[in-house]
Amino acid sequence: MAGLFLLLSSFLSLFACFPGFHFVYADADAGLIQPFQTPINRDLYHSCTDLIEKINSLVHRHPEKLTVETLKSGTEGYNADVTVVTYGQSRKQSDDRFKIRILLGFGQHSRELITPELALQIVSILSEEQFLPGMDLASLNGTLENLVIKLVPLENLNGRKLVEAGELCERRNGRGVDLNRNWGVDWGRKEKYYDPVEEYPGTAPFSEPETQIMREIATSFNPHIWVNVHSGTAALFMPYDHKNSTPDRVSSQRMRVLTEELNKVHCHGRCKTGSGGASVGYLAHGTATDYMYDVVRVPMSFTFEVYAGDKTLDEDCFKMFNPVDQTTFERVLNQWCGILFALFKLGPREIDVRSTIIENSFDQVYNWKDDHL
Numbered sequence: 001m002a003g004l005f006l007l008l009s010s011f012l013s014l015f016a017c018f019p020g021f022h023f024v025y026a027d028a029d030a031g032l033i034q035p036f037q038t039p040i041n042r043d044l045y046h047s048c049t050d051l052i053e054k055i056n057s058l059v060h061r062h063p064e065k066l067t068v069e070t071l072k073s074g075t076e077g078y079n080a081d082v083t084v085v086t087y088g089q090s091r092k093q094s095d096d097r098f099k100i101r102i103l104l105g106f107g108q109h110s111r112e113l114i115t116p117e118l119a120l121q122i123v124s125i126l127s128e129e130q131f132l133p134g135m136d137l138a139s140l141n142g143t144l145e146n147l148v149i150k151l152v153p154l155e156n157l158n159g160r161k162l163v164e165a166g167e168l169c170e171r172r173n174g175r176g177v178d179l180n181r182n183w184g185v186d187w188g189r190k191e192k193y194y195d196p197v198e199e200y201p202g203t204a205p206f207s208e209p210e211t212q213i214m215r216e217i218a219t220s221f222n223p224h225i226w227v228n229v230h231s232g233t234a235a236l237f238m239p240y241d242h243k244n245s246t247p248d249r250v251s252s253q254r255m256r257v258l259t260e261e262l263n264k265v266h267c268h269g270r271c272k273t274g275s276g277g278a279s280v281g282y283l284a285h286g287t288a289t290d291y292m293y294d295v296v297r298v299p300m301s302f303t304f305e306v307y308a309g310d311k312t313l314d315e316d317c318f319k320m321f322n323p324v325d326q327t328t329f330e331r332v333l334n335q336w337c338g339i340l341f342a343l344f345k346l347g348p349r350e351i352d353v354r355s356t357i358i359e360n361s362f363d364q365v366y367n368w369k370d371d372h373l
């Protein structure tokens with residue numbers, strides 16, 4: 001039995017953060033055994049309210065660099081608030097025409113508490129209230145002066161509240177929809193999903209207010225680089241999630257080169273790379289990154305997975321998706337801040353801003369036609 005469990009666990013570890021795990025073991029003598037769940041370490045992790053408050057006050061202390069807004073949407077009595085932080089935007093938008101635009105999303109899956117903590121750390125470094133070990137300030141400022149960065153620190157606030165109330169394995173939003181299955185590329189029938197409950201994609205593409213808000217941010221900001229930040233494994237994924245291959249556009253090769261470089265320098269070669277669909281062990285339909293790449297035409301679209309927890313522990317979700325001790329917590333935050341700031345430096349070198357302005361406007365019209373035929 002123990003052998004079978006180990007075999008099953010190592011098989012499941014292939015499945016990273018995507019679907020959920022619902023296994024409760026029956027014991028003939030003792031009845032149903034509920035698996036042990038490690039509680040949230042409140043000394044390390046902020047509550048969602050504290051996290052948003054901390055980000056707001058950071059922004060208010062640095063109005064010359066940072067701005068913050070809260071976007072709201074709702075359908076059928078279900079409402080969502082999404083906080084968006086912007087770094088480096090000039091008063092006159094035309095002054096930013098040739099800057100590289102980067103959009104980062106955190107906390108899409110609510111049980112992955114580590115990712116909003118990473119967002120907070122990134123904002124602290126951008127404000128210069130914190131510094132990344134080994135990072136030279138002059139070189140950092142050189143990198144940042146040509147960027148506009150938008151961060152969504154906690155996309156799935158309603159789902160996160162459920163996790164904080166004790167539903168530690170919840171990854172969906174406040175009404176049971178997986179926000180990383182609710183987008184309009186290959187949005188699917190339930191039978192296509194590995195776990196139709198955990199991966200419930202909603203009643204239609206963009207049925208959820210959180211996804212509507214994210215799409216609005218993406219289409220109005222029109223980023224050059226998108227990163228959807230998750231946890232559950234250590235990976236630097238590129239499209240596609242819904243098929244077992246990478247795209248065949250020129251940008252695909254650039255994404256591959258960049259992720260391999262980041263893997264070598266910052267992951268010691270231990271992060272998974274390549275397409276999410278090919279590397280994770282199953283296909284995911286209706287994901288944000290596939291939509292960003294195919295429809296919003298973001299030339300560099302990624303999903304980063306920042307922490308591989310212990311998957312041999314059944315339903316111990318806090319521990320499966322998040323570091324539980326201070327040393328690991330700090331190591332993960334520093335490592336992934338390093339990776340994201342390296343991306344800010346290396347990514348723009350792969351992008352010709354002037355040509356993407358022309359290419360994007362053409363592609364968007366072309367793609368719109370494709371979608372509506």
Ligand SMILES: [Zn+2]
Nearest residue numbers: 017109230231
């Ligand atoms: Zn996830």
